[in-house]
Amino acid sequence: xxxxxxxxxxxxxxxxxxxxxxxxxSRRRAPALPRTGAPRPGAPRPPTSPPTSPPVMAATEPETSxxxxxxxxxxxxxxxxxxxxxxxAGYFDQVRGRGGIxxxxxxxxxxxxxLADVGVSTTTRVLGDLRDKLRDGxxxxxxxxxxxxxxxxxxxSMFEGDVESLAYADGDGPTVWLFVGVxxxxxxxxxxxxxxxxxxxxxxxxxxxxxTFRAAAGEQLESWAERAGARIVRGSDGADPSSVIxxxxxxxxxxxxxxxxxxxxxxxxTKVNLMDELRKVRRVAERPPGQLTEVLLVLDATTGQNGVxxxxxxxxxxxxxxxxxxxxxxxxxxxxxxxxxxxLGLPIKLVGVGEGPADLxxxxxxxxxxALFG
Amino acid sequence: xxxxxxxxxxxxxxxxxxxxxxxxxEVAEVLREIRVALLEADVxxxxxxxxxxxxxxxxxxxxLAKHLTPAQQxxxxxxxxxxxxxxxxxxxxxYASKPPTVVLLAGLQGxxxxxxxxxxxxxxxxxxxxxYLIGADLQRPAAVEQLRVLGAEIGVGVFSExxxxxxxxxxxxxxxxxxxxxxxxxxxxxxxxIDRELMDEVRRVSQAxxxxxxxxxxxAMTGQDAVQTAEAFHQALQxxxxxxxxxxxxxxxxxxxxxxxxxxRPIAFLSTGERIADFETFHPDxxxxxxxxxxxxxxxxxxxxxxxxxxVTGQALERLxxxxxxxxxxxxxxxxxxxxxPLTGLLSLMPGVPRxxxxxxxxDRDVGKIExxxxxxxxxxxxxxxxxxxxxxLRIAHGSGTSTTEVNNLLRQFKExxxxxxxxxxxxxxxxxxxxxxxxxxxxxxxxKVKGGRVTPSSRGLGPTR
Numbered sequence: 001x002x003x004x005x006x007x008x009x010x011x012x013x014x015x016x017x018x019x020x021x022x023x024x025x026s027r028r029r030a031p032a033l034p035r036t037g038a039p040r041p042g043a044p045r046p047p048t049s050p051p052t053s054p055p056v057m058a059a060t061e062p063e064t065s066x067x068x069x070x071x072x073x074x075x076x077x078x079x080x081x082x083x084x085x086x087x088x089a090g091y092f093d094q095v096r097g098r099g100g101i102x103x104x105x106x107x108x109x110x111x112x113x114x115l116a117d118v119g120v121s122t123t124t125r126v127l128g129d130l131r132d133k134l135r136d137g138x139x140x141x142x143x144x145x146x147x148x149x150x151x152x153x154x155x156x157s158m159f160e161g162d163v164e165s166l167a168y169a170d171g172d173g174p175t176v177w178l179f180v181g182v183x184x185x186x187x188x189x190x191x192x193x194x195x196x197x198x199x200x201x202x203x204x205x206x207x208x209x210x211x212t213f214r215a216a217a218g219e220q221l222e223s224w225a226e227r228a229g230a231r232i233v234r235g236s237d238g239a240d241p242s243s244v245i246x247x248x249x250x251x252x253x254x255x256x257x258x259x260x261x262x263x264x265x266x267x268x269x270t271k272v273n274l275m276d277e278l279r280k281v282r283r284v285a286e287r288p289p290g291q292l293t294e295v296l297l298v299l300d301a302t303t304g305q306n307g308v309x310x311x312x313x314x315x316x317x318x319x320x321x322x323x324x325x326x327x328x329x330x331x332x333x334x335x336x337x338x339x340x341x342x343x344l345g346l347p348i349k350l351v352g353v354g355e356g357p358a359d360l361x362x363x364x365x366x367x368x369x370x371a372l373f374g
Numbered sequence: 375x376x377x378x379x380x381x382x383x384x385x386x387x388x389x390x391x392x393x394x395x396x397x398x399x400e401v402a403e404v405l406r407e408i409r410v411a412l413l414e415a416d417v418x419x420x421x422x423x424x425x426x427x428x429x430x431x432x433x434x435x436x437x438l439a440k441h442l443t444p445a446q447q448x449x450x451x452x453x454x455x456x457x458x459x460x461x462x463x464x465x466x467x468x469y470a471s472k473p474p475t476v477v478l479l480a481g482l483q484g485x486x487x488x489x490x491x492x493x494x495x496x497x498x499x500x501x502x503x504x505x506y507l508i509g510a511d512l513q514r515p516a517a518v519e520q521l522r523v524l525g526a527e528i529g530v531g532v533f534s535e536x537x538x539x540x541x542x543x544x545x546x547x548x549x550x551x552x553x554x555x556x557x558x559x560x561x562x563x564x565x566x567x568i569d570r571e572l573m574d575e576v577r578r579v580s581q582a583x584x585x586x587x588x589x590x591x592x593x594a595m596t597g598q599d600a601v602q603t604a605e606a607f608h609q610a611l612q613x614x615x616x617x618x619x620x621x622x623x624x625x626x627x628x629x630x631x632x633x634x635x636x637x638x639r640p641i642a643f644l645s646t647g648e649r650i651a652d653f654e655t656f657h658p659d660x661x662x663x664x665x666x667x668x669x670x671x672x673x674x675x676x677x678x679x680x681x682x683x684x685x686v687t688g689q690a691l692e693r694l695x696x697x698x699x700x701x702x703x704x705x706x707x708x709x710x711x712x713x714x715x716p717l718t719g720l721l722s723l724m725p726g727v728p729r730x731x732x733x734x735x736x737x738d739r740d741v742g743k744i745e746x747x748x749x750x751x752x753x754x755x756x757x758x759x760x761x762x763x764x765x766x767x768l769r770i771a772h773g774s775g776t777s778t779t780e781v782n783n784l785l786r787q788f789k790e791x792x793x794x795x796x797x798x799x800x801x802x803x804x805x806x807x808x809x810x811x812x813x814x815x816x817x818x819x820x821x822x823k824v825k826g827g828r829v830t831p832s833s834r835g836l837g838p839t840r
Contacts, residue, residue, distance in 0.1 A: 117599070220514065300484060332598075
């Protein structure tokens with residue numbers, strides 16, 4: 001045994017110290033810092049936009065209402081996202097300004113998409129397809145703006161066939177929507193905003209304060225419940241979240257409330273025990289009379305490529321049915337949802353674009369993609 | 375957190391080690407892979423570009439040593455570049471001469487400011503200070519309540535009132551002074567960097583308090599946007615350091631690199647779990663090799679640099695690669711190795727060494743035995759061990775005070791090692807093949823796979839543990 005070790009040691013040290021000979025060159029560090037050149041125009045916004053302008057209000061109106069509302073929802077998203085122009089817009093302007101389409105065009109597109117958190121593999125695939133289409137003649141464009149448009153169409157088409165609306169149960173029992181995600185993505189806030197939207201649409205809403213772990217999570221949800229005029233079922237701190245959700249469903253059923261929004265504690269998808277807990281929560285939430293129709297993964301738009309891992313793990317554990325992308329009103333582009341969509345096929349259902357109760361809008365692929373392009 | 379990035383590099387380097395010299399094409403390929411690895415780890419594109427450029431310049435430089443494997447060159451270069459990027463010393467808190475020392479936390483929504491405030495308060499208390507918390511997040515419902523609960527849990531007072539953040543900050547500071555607290559931690563509301571109004575507000579809070587330390591709290595899972603956000607906060611508040619949160623996940627932690635690069639201030643603390651105690655100071659100097667998965671190879675390199683004779687090493691390495699490594703070379707190396715200290719210590723510094731080997735007790739006297747055996751051989755026998763028949767082996771055993779079994783073992787293992795080295799290229803799997811022994815920190819996550827224990831095919835070839 002000792003012999004083996006000595007041999008390994010000799011060989012390894014030889015190798016390692018061999019590396020020393022290479023690296024003894026002194027060097028200075030390039031001082032270059034990344035900078036974001038373009039200014040970020042951003043209109044100041046009231047911290048919590050109270051029920052403000054009509055179009056914003058309309059955005060929160062449930063889809064049960066007539067078409068004009070859904071149409072007004074779109075400008076809101078674009079308007080909100082538009083404020084975060086800047087870095088990426090510069091890239092695309094550069095692309096647009098080119099005389100023709102060449103390798104540099106594709107490189108710039110690649111960088112722009114990567115900066116939007118789309119991820120290397122999805123970016124490579126999407127741009128590869130585009131290149132192929134150009135070569136095959138399936139796409140005949142010669143000027144960069146047309147190429148950009150083709151790319152936007154390609155990206156938007158990734159979401160084709162998705163149902164963005166949230167499903168309600170068709171039976172008697174209350175519909176249950178379960179919200180899951182890692183810490184700090186905005187689950188409780190999303191539930192609060194949705195509660196407001198749904199109560200305004202005339203539904204009886206019960207909030208289940210399933211986050212019994214984080215300090216004051218229940219209080220946070222309660223203040224939303226007050227605002228929305230929804231009922232809330234809370235357990236004691238540290239109580240079993242499944243039991244809280246069970247109680248909430250029972251409560252909803254007995255009061256004839258149609259919808260239960262079930263909050264859960266944020267958890268990192270790497271924590272086996274917590275993911276197991278979540279599995280149990282899901283099993284309980286499915287029990288009649290409740291009908292679980294949506295398991296929504298709340299995802300922070302600032303999340304990078306780890307978002308794909310999150311989506312995969314949560315989907316494996318509790319069968320995620322859709323994504324709520326929050327905090328899209330910042331500089332983050334949320335491009336990771338493209339990677340998630342292409343890898344896991346999960347639709348995006350809602351987008352959070354601000355702190356106000358009205359700032360939760362229906363996802364629109366075209367709007368989203370064009371925002372991605374600055 | 376850094377494991378996946380580590381794995382990625384590991385795969386690249388393992389492949390590299392199997393190669394001969396690097397031509398321009400290979401360098402380009404390696405750089406591409408490193409670029410992808412860094413980008414997938416969410417390191418900002420601009421930061422990646424700088425890094426890659428710096429690595430390229432050094433890898434294609436004319437002055438590279440002639441007799442080195444690509445792996446060695448690239449590892450060393452990448453490591454140095456990463457270290458330079460992460461650079462600097464761990465942040466040392468120096469307390470205000472006129473207490474209280476004021477610490478302001480700022481960041482995006484949901485990055486973990488409130489939790490970090492409480493954790494930081496606990497940390498200060500452990501340092502023998504008397505912290506006080508100010509809840510200036512009047513934005514998020516129940517944020518102050520959350521801070522109060524956490525404060526009660528760790529026995530630290532919390533000040534807040536439903537007015538506005540600036541007066542809460544002022545009032546809290548006055549209250550802290552009245553109570554004689556020497557550290558004040560201010561939790562602020564999460565805000566977007568482009569939200570002028572809220573950025574203005576936090577700037578006013580900062581002006582009112584004149585904090586000694588302003589920390590930017592950032593989620594380890596953050597993507598490319600980390601740079602823009604950090605930059606905006608830095609402009610507004612003049613950050614002194616970074617608190618990296620949710621480090622216990624499996625994010626590759628590229629945001630840490632980016633933010634560090636942009637802000638140019640050290641990562642001060644890591645928030646590593648849900649319990650209040652899961653909080654630790656960060657040592658930037660330890661991170662690069664962790665990202666690279668190199669064990670503490672740096673110390674090893676330093677040691678080697680001090681002790682090893684470059685010339686001899688280079689020659690031996692070349693002979694090892696060409697298969698002309700003799701027992702004499704082995705003896706030379708063994709003696710150099712002995713200068714570096716006890717073997718067990720060395721092994722623990724080495725990446726890729728299977729755990730059973732690393733954890734094994736090595737008796738340094740056994741090294742003496744090996745030395746004795748080789749010394750009992752004639753020069754011919756050392757260069758050409760095939761001449762060793764039974765009677766020669768017996769003579770050697772007698773001469774070195776060992777048994778023929780031991781002599782046989784040495785010869786067989788030596789032969790195997792040589793064969794392997796030649797067969798799979800320069801040391802390929804030996805150093806890189808095993809999973810890097812991740813330093814203790816990475817075993818924090820509740821679900822970490824045991825990595826070090828895996829014996830790779832190549833190490834099995836060398837070390838039949840019996």
